[in-house]
């Protein structure tokens with residue numbers, strides 16, 4: 118039987134069976150509307166409250182600081198537009214980075230059409246921002262800074278703690294947003310210790326269901342809602358709550374939190390092993406992003422360029438062996454343009470099109486790493502001989 122190796126966990130993860138079970142239960146038995154006054158409604162409302170509590174515990178914040186959304190994209194939109202609209206009278210300047218997810222970059226672009234202007238922080242060859250540049254860009258019109266914690270294509274980890282300190286010191290009115298969609302469940306996020314105002318997470322990256330996420334909104338931080346409606350989620354996200362999704366997210370977080378640190382260490386081991394193997398077997402390959410194992414490298418994402426071979430071709434060759442990887446991010450990999458993240462790192466020419474992202478989960482094994490290494494070595498060597506002919 119053909120082996121199946123799923124190394125595309127940053128695109129999405131397989132939903133845990135325990136999560137599926139509680140979601141089916143909710144749809145089947147606890148289907149009341151949390152806003153209803155009767156027993157069925159109260160039951161559903163209690164379950165939503167428990168899920169909110171789980172998420173709050175994991176982030177070290179308060180329950181009333183969590184608003185459920187339809188996922189990372191909506192959380193980023195609500196955070197960025199919500200903060201910009203509520204601060205309009207104070208200023209119209211936004212700072213973000215050149216390597217954000219499209220749900221941040223395109224949202225900021227929309228705001229530019231409405232009179233806001235943006236500075237996009239550059240990154241070094243490892244995909245890390247320069248805090249000096251951040252310091253220089255902040256002015257008295259800056260209302261929002263949005264910086265991702267972990268990049269989804271190359272796994273670089275930004276110095277968020279220092280960035281927040283700098284921003285708040287220079288302009289205490291700044292609202293600081295963090296896209297933590299790729300960081301949540303992999304890194305320790307303690308909102309007691311980080312002066313972040315808004316933080317986005319998504320369930321389908323942490324073995325939960327698709328179409329559900331949350332936005333942390335610190336008490337006292339004012340943002341404008343994007344939807345008008347029945348006023349659910351304290352008026353910040355109208356619409357009947359996605360109870361199966363919310364409870365599924367709560368369950369995924371509950372399981373995740375039991376052994377997050379161990380799981381991250383384990384994924385890092387897989388990543389380092391695959392990286393070392395590729396370096397040995399295919400020395401011409403190039404790492405995109407920080408050195409695996411270093412403090413600026415997330416434990417679950419490895420991005421490598423196999424120069425001269427198109428990433429797309431490699432994805433399909435590996436698929437023949439049951440190995441699932443992606444070129445850059447899943448959301449942009451169907452579009453033909455090259456990765457804006459790799460371009461920002463200074464990657465050029467054929468290396469831009471030859472990048473492959475491997476992303477790990479605790480369900481992966483060292484045997485899968487060995488199998489992938491064997492097959493990728495074979496495929497790359499074969500393709501190189503064909504190209505050179």
Ligand SMILES: Cc1ncc(COP(=O)(O)O)c(C=O)c1O
Pocket residue numbers: 127128187188189190191193218220265267268269296298299319320321328330446448
């Ligand atoms: C860093 C980052 N932000 C935001 C998102 C969007 O999340 P969702 O798919 O839940 O809308 C993703 C998904 O790939 C991501 O990787």
